[in-house]
Amino acid sequence: MIEARGLARTFTGKHGTVEAVRGVDLSVAPGEIVGFLGPNGAGKTTTLRMLTTLLAPTAGTATVAGHDLRADPGEVRRRIGYVAQGGGTDPSIPAGEELDLQARLYGVDGRAERIAKLCARLELEGLQERPCAALSGGQRRRLDIALGLVHRPPLLFLDEPTTGLDPQSRGNLWEHIRSMRAEDGTTVFLTTHYLDEADALCDRLLIIDQGRIVAAGTPAELKRRVAGDVVTLELADPAGAAPAREALSRHPSVREAVVAAGVVRLTVEDGERQLMGLVRALDSAGVELASLNLARPTLDDVFLTVTGRSLRDAA
Amino acid sequence: MSLGRTAADTRLVFGRYLRQTLRSKVAVVFGAVQPLLYLVLFGPLLSRLVDVRGFGAGNAWQVFVPGVLIQLGLFGAGFVGFGLIGDLRSGVVERMRVTPVSRTALLLGRVLRDTAVVAFQAVMLVAVGLALGLRAPAGGIAVGLLFVVSLSVAVASLSYVLAMATRSEDAFAPLLSAVTLPLMLLSGILLPMSLAPGWLDVVSRCTPFRYVVDATRAAFLGDYATAAVAEGALVAAVLLVVSVWLGARRFRAENA
Numbered sequence: 001m002i003e004a005r006g007l008a009r010t011f012t013g014k015h016g017t018v019e020a021v022r023g024v025d026l027s028v029a030p031g032e033i034v035g036f037l038g039p040n041g042a043g044k045t046t047t048l049r050m051l052t053t054l055l056a057p058t059a060g061t062a063t064v065a066g067h068d069l070r071a072d073p074g075e076v077r078r079r080i081g082y083v084a085q086g087g088g089t090d091p092s093i094p095a096g097e098e099l100d101l102q103a104r105l106y107g108v109d110g111r112a113e114r115i116a117k118l119c120a121r122l123e124l125e126g127l128q129e130r131p132c133a134a135l136s137g138g139q140r141r142r143l144d145i146a147l148g149l150v151h152r153p154p155l156l157f158l159d160e161p162t163t164g165l166d167p168q169s170r171g172n173l174w175e176h177i178r179s180m181r182a183e184d185g186t187t188v189f190l191t192t193h194y195l196d197e198a199d200a201l202c203d204r205l206l207i208i209d210q211g212r213i214v215a216a217g218t219p220a221e222l223k224r225r226v227a228g229d230v231v232t233l234e235l236a237d238p239a240g241a242a243p244a245r246e247a248l249s250r251h252p253s254v255r256e257a258v259v260a261a262g263v264v265r266l267t268v269e270d271g272e273r274q275l276m277g278l279v280r281a282l283d284s285a286g287v288e289l290a291s292l293n294l295a296r297p298t299l300d301d302v303f304l305t306v307t308g309r310s311l312r313d314a315a
Numbered sequence: 316m317s318l319g320r321t322a323a324d325t326r327l328v329f330g331r332y333l334r335q336t337l338r339s340k341v342a343v344v345f346g347a348v349q350p351l352l353y354l355v356l357f358g359p360l361l362s363r364l365v366d367v368r369g370f371g372a373g374n375a376w377q378v379f380v381p382g383v384l385i386q387l388g389l390f391g392a393g394f395v396g397f398g399l400i401g402d403l404r405s406g407v408v409e410r411m412r413v414t415p416v417s418r419t420a421l422l423l424g425r426v427l428r429d430t431a432v433v434a435f436q437a438v439m440l441v442a443v444g445l446a447l448g449l450r451a452p453a454g455g456i457a458v459g460l461l462f463v464v465s466l467s468v469a470v471a472s473l474s475y476v477l478a479m480a481t482r483s484e485d486a487f488a489p490l491l492s493a494v495t496l497p498l499m500l501l502s503g504i505l506l507p508m509s510l511a512p513g514w515l516d517v518v519s520r521c522t523p524f525r526y527v528v529d530a531t532r533a534a535f536l537g538d539y540a541t542a543a544v545a546e547g548a549l550v551a552a553v554l555l556v557v558s559v560w561l562g563a564r565r566f567r568a569e570n571a
């Protein structure tokens with residue numbers, strides 16, 4: 001559905017040049033829900049604006065929804081929906097009018113029905129007469145999303161769609177996105193800062209940092225690959241720290257062992273299976289345990305490892 | 316992009332912005348009243364000046380109303396770029412540009428709305444002028460209105476080009492006055508350039524609106540078959556074509 005090679009964008013302005021995106025390759029298959037993760041300024045929005053024909057890439061090529069981005073932007077536009085990070089409604093215009101115009105611009109058949117259904121789905125009923133300025137932040141966000149969906153695009157780009165939504169609305173939107181995929185086979189490419197969202201909603205994640213994709217995979221793969229499990233051992237006697245560390249460092253599954261104040265913190269591959277072996281190794285070294293805890297890595301750990309300090313230290 | 320599609324999209328965009336204008340009561344009332352203020356508060360001064368040498372033939376209103384008409388086109392349409400900057404900021408422009416809508420229609424729909432507003436004000440202006448003592452042939456008035464309409468199409472397009480290029484009120488506003496103020500003064504809108512010293516007259520002849528103003532005045536006097544009208548028509552036509560072309564080019568640019 002999306003096939004991009006070497007996509008890059010440099011901004012040149014009064015304050016110097018910014019290499020916002022530096023050669024992004026990505027492939028998204030039909031029906032996939034792909035999440036685009038990265039810290040502020042990583043280049044997510046810039047990439048999306050290029051893929052949606054709003055911004056000309058300074059380098060690279062892309063095929064979006066079956067058409068070449070540069071040669072055939074009109075055909076691309078017909079097949080995609082885009083919800084911008086900052087929305088796109090006029091404060092003075094009633095929500096219903098914005099929806100109606102959007103449907104007309106896309107040439108949607110059965111406008112009124114489609115809009116009514118969408119409003120019901122996104123909890124916008126009864127708000128259509130109100131000017132956009134008189135909607136709450138979350139209501140306006142849901143209106144932005146409705147505007148992007150009005151023509152049932154086969155490919156949907158969402159730039160931080162759930163920022164500013166309450167937990168219930170976020171849940172509703174996730175459900176709606178999943179049902180669009182189930183019913184119409186909609187492909188979704190979304191950016192998010194919410195790791196639970198990436199985890200719960202996305203089939204696959206791309207992590208971008210400083211304009212480059214630094215990691216890609218399913219949420220589970222990423223967690224497994226990048227972080228490892230964390231095992232925390234509290235020792236019955238702080239004096240046992242040295243022998244404990246000694247015994248554990250030799251264990252093949254342990255990547256890293258840190259000791260502090262009678263607590264040993266281990267980074268372990270496949271922690272669940274290795275736990276017994278670790279305990280046995282401590283036992284034979286004569287170290288007694290007060291408590292034992294195993295934590296699976298979250299995407300938070302992935303995010304930090306890939307985009308945070310450790311990554312830049314390595315570079 | 317087919318012509319039919321562009322026309323249909325232009326109608327949609329025009330409808331949106333016209334409704335937006337009509338929704339704002341203040342804009343409607345003030346828009347109608349503003350040109351009348353010129354007639355009521357400034358016009359009477361001129362009737363005293365008629366006898367000054369070089370003021371021109373005809374009664375004072377025949378000189379003054381055409382000037383205010385062209386000024387309406389210049390300022391009414393000149394400021395429309397502010398609206399576009401607002402839309403750039405709110406994301407409305409990107410939202411529309413991501414749809415398959417014709418880029419040219421995004422320009423033309425707006426420009427037509429702006430022109431409709433100016434045309435409405437121009438008709439009001441002439442009507443009140445007639446009530447206050449303006450005497451001019453119907454044909455001359457029609458030609459004058461035609462000039463105002465084509466001028467506002469051109470000026471609105473240029474205003475959008477400038478707004479797209481600057482993208483912020485802070486940069487757009489000073490640039491706009493830097494361009495429109497000298498052009499207005501040099502066009503002889505307020506007082507006819509026939510009163511000007513030689514050098515000023517020469518400078519004035521280097522600016523486009525001078526010709527349009529002279530042509531409109533000639534039309535109001537009923538002198539249709541004159542060089543002034545022909546020159547004015549030519550300048551207005553060239554201005555119209557060049558401005559719309561520039562505007563369309565800007566709106567079609569990939570990074571507009």
Ligand SMILES: Nc1ncnc2c1ncn2[C@@H]1O[C@H](COP(=O)(O)OP(=O)(O)OP(=O)(O)O)[C@@H](O)[C@H]1O
Pocket residue numbers: 011012013018019020038039040041042043044045046047085
């Ligand atoms: N129009 C522009 N002109 C100059 N620089 C820009 C422009 N747009 C973006 N940038 C810069 O490009 C970089 C990437 O910005 P981008 O908006 O793509 O980040 P992002 O990943 O979407 O961040 P966020 O999570 O904050 O939305 C940033 O350094 C930003 O300052």
Ligand SMILES: [Mg+2]
Pocket residue numbers: 044045046085159
């Ligand atoms: Mg962004």
